[in-house]
Amino acid sequence: MSVSELRPNQEIDASAVALTSGTSVANSELRKQTLMVVDDYQSNLQAMNALFEYQYQVVLFDNAKDALTHAQQESVDLILLDLDMPDMHGYEACTELKSNPLTAHIPVIFVTASDSSDDEAHGLLLGAVDYITKPVNLTILRARVRNHMELVYYRKQLEILSSVDGLTGVANRRQLDTVLLQQFASTIRFGRCMTLMMIDIDDFKPYNDLYGHMQGDDCLKRVAHAIQSVRRRESDFVGRYGGEEFAMVLPDTDLEGGLVMAQKLLQTVRALNIEHQGATAADRVTISIGLTVYEAKQEYPEHISVEELIKLADRQLYAAKRDGKNRVNYYQVPKLPTPIKDEPQHE
Numbered sequence: 137m138s139v140s141e142l143r144p145n146q147e148i149d150a151s152a153v154a155l156t157s158g159t160s161v162a163n164s165e166l167r168k169q170t171l172m173v174v175d176d177y178q179s180n181l182q183a184m185n186a187l188f189e190y191q192y193q194v195v196l197f198d199n200a201k202d203a204l205t206h207a208q209q210e211s212v213d214l215i216l217l218d219l220d221m222p223d224m225h226g227y228e229a230c231t232e233l234k235s236n237p238l239t240a241h242i243p244v245i246f247v248t249a250s251d252s253s254d255d256e257a258h259g260l261l262l263g264a265v266d267y268i269t270k271p272v273n274l275t276i277l278r279a280r281v282r283n284h285m286e287l288v289y290y291r292k293q294l295e296i297l298s299s300v301d302g303l304t305g306v307a308n309r310r311q312l313d314t315v316l317l318q319q320f321a322s323t324i325r326f327g328r329c330m331t332l333m334m335i336d337i338d339d340f341k342p343y344n345d346l347y348g349h350m351q352g353d354d355c356l357k358r359v360a361h362a363i364q365s366v367r368r369r370e371s372d373f374v375g376r377y378g379g380e381e382f383a384m385v386l387p388d389t390d391l392e393g394g395l396v397m398a399q400k401l402l403q404t405v406r407a408l409n410i411e412h413q414g415a416t417a418a419d420r421v422t423i424s425i426g427l428t429v430y431e432a433k434q435e436y437p438e439h440i441s442v443e444e445l446i447k448l449a450d451r452q453l454y455a456a457k458r459d460g461k462n463r464v465n466y467y468q469v470p471k472l473p474t475p476i477k478d479e480p481q482h483e
């Protein structure tokens with residue numbers, strides 16, 4: 137049971153957003169950092185709450201089992217963990233946290249009455265970042281929690297920086313590859329569908345030649361932002377594939393839904409009204425889209441790799457360029473067999 141969830145998330149750091157404006161990664165950084173306290177004594181929980189509630193979002197648990205479940209489902213930045221608890225020993229709880237990929241990254245500080253150096257060594261060897269003995273010196277506890285929270289904050293900043301494209305602010309190629317791979321695997325595993333769109337700015341070389349590279353960069357940023365603005369669900373994902381090419385991954389989206397999104401993209405970029413005297417399809421900047429829908433159908437299993445999925449979408453992108461640009465071409469996997477027509481009747 138969660139004893140109390142004390143304060144709603146609040147914005148604390150606008151700089152995280154400035155770095156990555158428009159990305160979903162940045163949104164997660166708007167929260168106040170979350171400190172979880174696990175201790176079977178209510179008085180200890182209340183004391184910790186009083187100590188930290190003004191700085192952090194504090195979540196209190198009087199048993200380890202519920203705390204572990206919560207840590208797997210919600211964002212937790214640091215855990216203060218008691219050792220002697222009736223439902224589970226702190227060592228066991230720490231071992232579970234560290235062996236689960238969903239919680240392994242969360243730093244754990246043991247706060248315990250056990251002051252033997254063997255216990256401390258054991259706790260640290262299990263992966264805890266610190267070990268504090270009771271009775272606690274509140275100034276030291278506060279300082280150590282602050283230090284570890286700072287490390288968590290900077291680690292997250294590094295993760296953001298290494299996953300965001302510096303020019304456009306959308307996810308970079310590395311992050312795109314990771315998300316696409318994960319999404320494709322889960323689509324197959326859970327028998328779902330997904331849409332992948334490869335999106336390319338039309339006649340971008342002549343744009344750079346006519347208006348200069350700096351204006352070209354500006355155009356890329358505006359188009360990236362426009363593509364990002366079309367996302368409807370939190371799970372919709374936009375990344376820069378390279379150069380003037382972007383990719384959009386839409387989980388649980390079939391052909392009909394994918395085409396609606398593609399039309400919206402075409403229209404949103406046209407509506408930017410970025411003048412382009414050298415464009416072939418219009419007098420302004422447009423995009424072309426190659427769209428592939430993958431449906432994990434049991435009756436027609438088609439085993440393709442994520443690389444093949446990208447290739448199929450790319451092929452449609454080239455077809456869209458060949459057909460006059462400013463349009464979407466699509467392909468559906470698996471290609472369903474055409475119904476067998478009745479044999480003509482011979483008289």
Ligand SMILES: Nc1nc2c(ncn2[C@@H]2O[C@H](COP(=O)(O)OP(=O)(O)OP(=O)(O)O)[C@@H](O)[C@H]2O)c(=O)[nH]1
Nearest residue numbers: 336337338339340341342344349352353379380457
């Ligand atoms: N300004 C700017 N230009 C870039 C960037 N990345 C790639 N480009 C340019 O994008 C242009 C892409 O040109 P091409 O691949 O020939 O394609 P295109 O002219 O758009 O022609 P189509 O794709 O057939 O419409 C090249 O001139 C690249 O230099 C970038 O970060 N900034």
